[in-house]
Amino acid sequence: MTAPYVSASGVPMLSVEYRRAPEHPFPTPVEDAYAALRWLHEHADELGVDRGRIAVMGDSAGGGLAAALSILTRERGGPAIARQILLMPMLDDRTNRPDPHIEPYLLWSYDDSRTAWPALLGDAAGRPDVPATAAPARLEDATGLPPAYIEVGQLDAFRDEDLAYATKLSRSGVPVEFHLHPGVPHEFDSIAFTTDVARRATADRVRVLTSL
Numbered sequence: 001m002t003a004p005y006v007s008a009s010g011v012p013m014l015s016v017e018y019r020r021a022p023e024h025p026f027p028t029p030v031e032d033a034y035a036a037l038r039w040l041h042e043h044a045d046e047l048g049v050d051r052g053r054i055a056v057m058g059d060s061a062g063g064g065l066a067a068a069l070s071i072l073t074r075e076r077g078g079p080a081i082a083r084q085i086l087l088m089p090m091l092d093d094r095t096n097r098p099d100p101h102i103e104p105y106l107l108w109s110y111d112d113s114r115t116a117w118p119a120l121l122g123d124a125a126g127r128p129d130v131p132a133t134a135a136p137a138r139l140e141d142a143t144g145l146p147p148a149y150i151e152v153g154q155l156d157a158f159r160d161e162d163l164a165y166a167t168k169l170s171r172s173g174v175p176v177e178f179h180l181h182p183g184v185p186h187e188f189d190s191i192a193f194t195t196d197v198a199r200r201a202t203a204d205r206v207r208v209l210t211s212l
Contacts, residue, residue: 001059008202009209012049013057014040018065022119026134029120033069034076041079053212055083055146060108060158060187061116063089067136067165070145075133081146082212085205088152088186092137092161093117093125105155108186113157137161142172149177149208151201153184179204 002013018032037056044051058066063086070084090113098110117125117135124130132139148169152162159180166178181188181197189198 004202005206005209008206011209011212021116025122026120029065030068030072030133033065034072037069037073037081038079051080053082054080055085055209055212056081057085057087057209058089059087061090063087064091064136067091068133071136071139072133074144083208084146084148085208086148086150086162087205088156088158089136089150089162089165090116090158091135091165092158093121093130093135094137095157095161096126099157099160102155102157102159105185106157107191108157110157137165139165139168142169142174145169145172145174147175149205151179151181151204153181153186153188155183155185157186177208 002015005011006013014036016033016036018029018036020029033056037054040047040049040054041051043049044054056066056069058064066084067086067089070081073079073081093113095113096110103110121130121134130138148166150162150166152159156162163178163180166176170176179201181201184192184195184197188195189201192198193202
Protein backbone atom coordinates (compact mmCIF):
# COMPACT_ATOMS: atom_id res chain seq x y z
CA MET A 1 0.00 0.00 0.00
CA THR A 2 2.69 2.49 0.96
CA ALA A 3 5.02 2.45 -2.05
CA PRO A 4 2.67 4.19 -4.53
CA TYR A 5 1.93 6.96 -2.02
CA VAL A 6 5.61 7.50 -1.27
CA SER A 7 6.37 7.60 -4.99
CA ALA A 8 3.56 10.06 -5.77
CA SER A 9 3.95 12.35 -2.75
CA GLY A 10 7.63 12.16 -1.86
CA VAL A 11 6.56 11.67 1.75
CA PRO A 12 8.35 8.80 3.57
CA MET A 13 6.12 6.27 5.32
CA LEU A 14 6.70 3.76 8.09
CA SER A 15 4.61 0.60 7.58
CA VAL A 16 3.81 -1.03 10.92
CA GLU A 17 3.52 -4.83 11.01
CA TYR A 18 1.26 -4.87 14.04
CA ARG A 19 0.14 -8.19 15.45
CA ARG A 20 -3.39 -9.10 14.40
CA ALA A 21 -6.48 -10.69 15.87
CA PRO A 22 -7.66 -13.30 16.58
CA GLU A 23 -4.22 -14.57 17.62
CA HIS A 24 -3.48 -11.19 19.16
CA PRO A 25 -6.73 -9.51 20.30
CA PHE A 26 -7.19 -6.03 21.76
CA PRO A 27 -5.17 -4.22 23.01
CA THR A 28 -2.17 -5.78 21.24
CA PRO A 29 -2.70 -4.19 17.78
CA VAL A 30 -3.11 -0.64 19.07
CA GLU A 31 -0.27 -1.06 21.56
CA ASP A 32 1.98 -2.23 18.71
CA ALA A 33 1.00 0.85 16.71
CA TYR A 34 1.66 3.08 19.71
CA ALA A 35 5.10 1.52 20.22
CA ALA A 36 5.91 2.22 16.56
CA LEU A 37 4.77 5.83 16.87
CA ARG A 38 6.93 6.33 19.95
CA TRP A 39 9.90 4.71 18.19
CA LEU A 40 9.50 7.05 15.22
CA HIS A 41 9.43 10.11 17.48
CA GLU A 42 12.45 8.89 19.44
CA HIS A 43 14.48 8.26 16.26
CA ALA A 44 13.19 11.25 14.31
CA ASP A 45 16.51 13.13 14.27
CA GLU A 46 18.54 10.26 12.88
CA LEU A 47 15.83 9.53 10.31
CA GLY A 48 15.47 13.15 9.24
CA VAL A 49 11.84 13.27 10.32
CA ASP A 50 10.06 16.40 11.50
CA ARG A 51 8.27 15.39 14.70
CA GLY A 52 5.65 18.05 14.14
CA ARG A 53 4.58 16.56 10.80
CA ILE A 54 4.04 12.89 11.69
CA ALA A 55 0.62 11.56 10.66
CA VAL A 56 -1.10 8.20 11.03
CA MET A 57 -2.85 6.52 8.10
CA GLY A 58 -4.72 3.30 7.45
CA ASP A 59 -7.55 1.76 5.48
CA SER A 60 -10.39 -0.52 6.58
CA ALA A 61 -9.37 -2.21 9.85
CA GLY A 62 -6.11 -0.28 9.61
CA GLY A 63 -8.09 2.94 9.38
CA GLY A 64 -9.90 2.01 12.57
CA LEU A 65 -6.55 1.28 14.17
CA ALA A 66 -5.20 4.69 13.09
CA ALA A 67 -8.24 6.33 14.69
CA ALA A 68 -7.78 4.25 17.86
CA LEU A 69 -4.10 5.18 17.98
CA SER A 70 -5.01 8.87 17.80
CA ILE A 71 -7.34 8.41 20.78
CA LEU A 72 -4.79 6.40 22.78
CA THR A 73 -2.10 8.97 22.10
CA ARG A 74 -4.35 11.75 23.35
CA GLU A 75 -5.10 9.75 26.49
CA ARG A 76 -1.39 9.26 27.18
CA GLY A 77 -0.37 12.81 26.43
CA GLY A 78 1.63 12.13 23.28
CA PRO A 79 3.62 11.76 21.19
CA ALA A 80 2.12 14.27 18.80
CA ILE A 81 0.14 13.30 15.69
CA ALA A 82 -0.27 15.97 13.02
CA ARG A 83 -3.15 14.31 11.16
CA GLN A 84 -5.18 11.11 11.06
CA ILE A 85 -5.87 9.85 7.54
CA LEU A 86 -8.69 7.33 7.72
CA LEU A 87 -9.63 5.49 4.55
CA MET A 88 -12.97 3.64 4.76
CA PRO A 89 -12.20 2.95 8.44
CA MET A 90 -13.82 0.18 10.49
CA LEU A 91 -14.91 2.00 13.66
CA ASP A 92 -18.00 0.53 15.31
CA ASP A 93 -18.45 -2.97 16.74
CA ARG A 94 -22.19 -2.32 16.98
CA THR A 95 -22.82 -2.01 13.23
CA ASN A 96 -25.02 -5.03 12.58
CA ARG A 97 -28.27 -3.69 11.13
CA PRO A 98 -28.10 -4.20 7.35
CA ASP A 99 -29.02 -1.43 4.95
CA PRO A 100 -31.09 -3.16 2.24
CA HIS A 101 -30.19 -0.46 -0.29
CA ILE A 102 -26.51 -1.36 -0.27
CA GLU A 103 -26.42 -4.95 1.01
CA PRO A 104 -26.48 -6.55 -2.47
CA TYR A 105 -23.33 -4.64 -3.44
CA LEU A 106 -21.19 -5.16 -0.36
CA LEU A 107 -17.70 -6.60 -0.66
CA TRP A 108 -17.26 -6.51 3.11
CA SER A 109 -20.53 -7.77 4.53
CA TYR A 110 -22.30 -7.28 7.83
CA ASP A 111 -21.57 -10.95 8.54
CA ASP A 112 -17.88 -10.22 8.03
CA SER A 113 -18.11 -7.54 10.70
CA ARG A 114 -19.93 -9.89 13.04
CA THR A 115 -16.97 -12.25 12.66
CA ALA A 116 -14.20 -9.67 12.84
CA TRP A 117 -15.20 -7.71 15.93
CA PRO A 118 -15.41 -10.75 18.27
CA ALA A 119 -12.01 -11.81 16.92
CA LEU A 120 -10.63 -8.52 18.23
CA LEU A 121 -12.78 -8.05 21.34
CA GLY A 122 -13.97 -11.52 22.32
CA ASP A 123 -17.24 -11.65 24.23
CA ALA A 124 -17.06 -7.90 24.87
CA ALA A 125 -18.00 -7.10 21.26
CA GLY A 126 -21.25 -5.16 21.14
CA ARG A 127 -21.41 -4.67 24.90
CA PRO A 128 -21.52 -1.24 26.58
CA ASP A 129 -18.03 -1.31 28.10
CA VAL A 130 -15.95 -1.49 24.88
CA PRO A 131 -13.36 1.33 25.01
CA ALA A 132 -12.86 3.86 22.23
CA THR A 133 -9.28 2.67 21.83
CA ALA A 134 -10.77 -0.59 20.58
CA ALA A 135 -13.78 0.74 18.64
CA PRO A 136 -13.34 4.48 18.00
CA ALA A 137 -17.06 5.03 17.39
CA ARG A 138 -17.46 4.56 21.15
CA LEU A 139 -15.66 7.87 21.71
CA GLU A 140 -17.73 10.39 23.65
CA ASP A 141 -15.48 13.47 23.53
CA ALA A 142 -13.21 14.02 20.53
CA THR A 143 -11.72 17.26 21.83
CA GLY A 144 -8.01 17.55 21.14
CA LEU A 145 -7.75 14.82 18.53
CA PRO A 146 -5.66 15.47 15.41
CA PRO A 147 -7.25 16.95 12.27
CA ALA A 148 -8.82 14.19 10.21
CA TYR A 149 -9.18 13.20 6.58
CA ILE A 150 -11.93 10.56 6.25
CA GLU A 151 -13.34 8.90 3.15
CA VAL A 152 -15.73 6.04 2.45
CA GLY A 153 -17.77 4.66 -0.43
CA GLN A 154 -21.53 5.03 -0.55
CA LEU A 155 -21.92 1.24 -0.94
CA ASP A 156 -19.72 0.43 2.06
CA ALA A 157 -21.00 -1.21 5.24
CA PHE A 158 -18.87 1.31 7.16
CA ARG A 159 -20.55 4.33 5.52
CA ASP A 160 -22.85 5.33 8.38
CA GLU A 161 -20.29 4.86 11.15
CA ASP A 162 -17.74 6.91 9.20
CA LEU A 163 -20.27 9.67 8.61
CA ALA A 164 -21.15 9.66 12.30
CA TYR A 165 -17.49 9.75 13.32
CA ALA A 166 -16.76 12.71 11.04
CA THR A 167 -19.69 14.53 12.61
CA LYS A 168 -18.54 13.66 16.13
CA LEU A 169 -15.07 15.02 15.44
CA SER A 170 -16.48 18.18 13.88
CA ARG A 171 -18.76 18.84 16.85
CA SER A 172 -15.73 18.69 19.13
CA GLY A 173 -13.87 21.29 17.11
CA VAL A 174 -11.60 18.88 15.23
CA PRO A 175 -10.94 19.96 11.62
CA VAL A 176 -12.34 17.29 9.26
CA GLU A 177 -12.19 16.76 5.52
CA PHE A 178 -14.76 14.12 4.59
CA HIS A 179 -15.46 12.42 1.26
CA LEU A 180 -18.42 10.15 0.48
CA HIS A 181 -17.67 8.54 -2.87
CA PRO A 182 -20.90 7.75 -4.76
CA GLY A 183 -21.62 4.33 -6.20
CA VAL A 184 -18.58 2.45 -4.90
CA PRO A 185 -18.08 -0.35 -2.34
CA HIS A 186 -15.41 -1.09 0.22
CA GLU A 187 -11.84 -1.15 -1.16
CA PHE A 188 -13.07 0.24 -4.47
CA ASP A 189 -9.65 1.75 -5.15
CA SER A 190 -8.02 -1.70 -5.12
CA ILE A 191 -10.53 -3.53 -7.29
CA ALA A 192 -11.13 -0.74 -9.83
CA PHE A 193 -8.05 1.45 -9.57
CA THR A 194 -8.36 2.86 -13.10
CA THR A 195 -11.83 4.35 -12.56
CA ASP A 196 -12.31 8.09 -12.26
CA VAL A 197 -13.46 7.84 -8.65
CA ALA A 198 -10.40 5.82 -7.66
CA ARG A 199 -8.11 8.29 -9.40
CA ARG A 200 -9.78 11.20 -7.60
CA ALA A 201 -9.52 9.44 -4.25
CA THR A 202 -5.85 8.68 -4.79
CA ALA A 203 -5.14 12.26 -5.83
CA ASP A 204 -6.85 13.54 -2.68
CA ARG A 205 -4.81 11.22 -0.48
CA VAL A 206 -1.59 12.35 -2.12
CA ARG A 207 -2.64 15.97 -1.69
CA VAL A 208 -3.24 15.45 2.02
CA LEU A 209 0.11 13.69 2.43
CA THR A 210 2.03 16.45 0.67
CA SER A 211 0.28 19.09 2.79
CA LEU A 212 1.75 17.75 6.03
